[in-house]
């Protein structure tokens with residue numbers, strides 16, 4: 001079966017893990033700090049904090065920005081469940097918004113329709129790595145905080161700036177299915193020093209960042225170096241040096257991974273345009289760059305499910321990201337969001353990643369063409 005999401009880990013990552021294991025410092029430490037600095041440099045972010053997942057990052061960012069009881073957060077309905085879950089866990093209310101029929105990105109006019117006095121934040125997604133038209137979003141958002149879910153958009157760029165660094169805060173995922181993978185992991189980027197310090201405390205149980213502890217405290221001649229001081233009440237969301245060591249190696253390869261993805265995207269765009277029954281994804285907007293995380297097609301004439309089944313039966317795994325949040329029962333959302341529901345009926349993600357061989361790509365294209373010839 002040709003996989004739809006995968007990672008590329010090799011001897012460099014194995015050696016980096018070995019080095020960390022041999023050092024015996026396997027928790028949060030120098031490698032994590034090195035990864036933070038290198039990642040921040042790569043995307044030109046002011047402050048960066050590594051955490052154990054992007055889901056944890058979502059929760060931490062919302063908590064740090066003060067999202068709490070009865071606050072409303074606008075979320076494009078085509079996005080990941082960690083977004084509404086985090087809002088609800090903090091006592092707030094997710095408000096689901098409709099998306100553009102072609103890019104699957106949040107529509108600016110939805111912000112105008114849905115904003116109330118209680119709207120505190122928006123969580124954006126750059127769907128599939130395709131940068132949203134950020135200026136249009138910013139224009140209608142006014143004083144509402146903008147948080148970028150950049151899980152799809154590592155190294156995507158909007159007018160020369162990295163996605164994830166455009167808004168008030170952003171976060172990235174390094175889980176097993178992402179272009180840069182550390183097994184599990186995530187990064188938070190933020191501009192404001194006050195929030196950076198608060199995040200440092202919140203990601204590690206609320207421990208004070210101002211007071212040294214343990215052996216560092218002993219070295220400062222404190223007689224009771226086991227004393228603890230908390231600035232906040234929180235849980236534990238740290239990255240460790242094993243994951244970070246993998247991340248440092250992956251960072252050296254990420255440009256190549258994205259180049260490879262781009263070349264496959266271009267092959268699909270050229271080869272599939274002759275298939276009348278499918279609609280191809282739009283190219284990135286002018287002055288933007290995509291990370292090419294997902295490739296998506298829309299299938300006409302109610303043929304999407306049949307095509308999906310045919311591809312899987314022929315050894316090509318396909319799926320759709322992301323099942324619209326407003327349709328998930330537990331959120332108990334009453335409103336219909338027509339664009340997203342039509343996307344749910346027609347859209348399909350086909351494999352797009354750096355491990356696809358020429359024969360895999362050929363097989364994917366010929367199998368899609370064959371399906372439409374025989375129906």
Ligand SMILES: Cc1ncc(COP(=O)(O)O)c(C=O)c1O
Pocket residue numbers: 052053054055056079080082125149151152172173174175185186
């Ligand atoms: C858009 C989006 N946001 C957030 C996440 C959460 O990432 P993680 O698996 O690192 O918690 C994912 C994971 O699939 C995602 O796709």
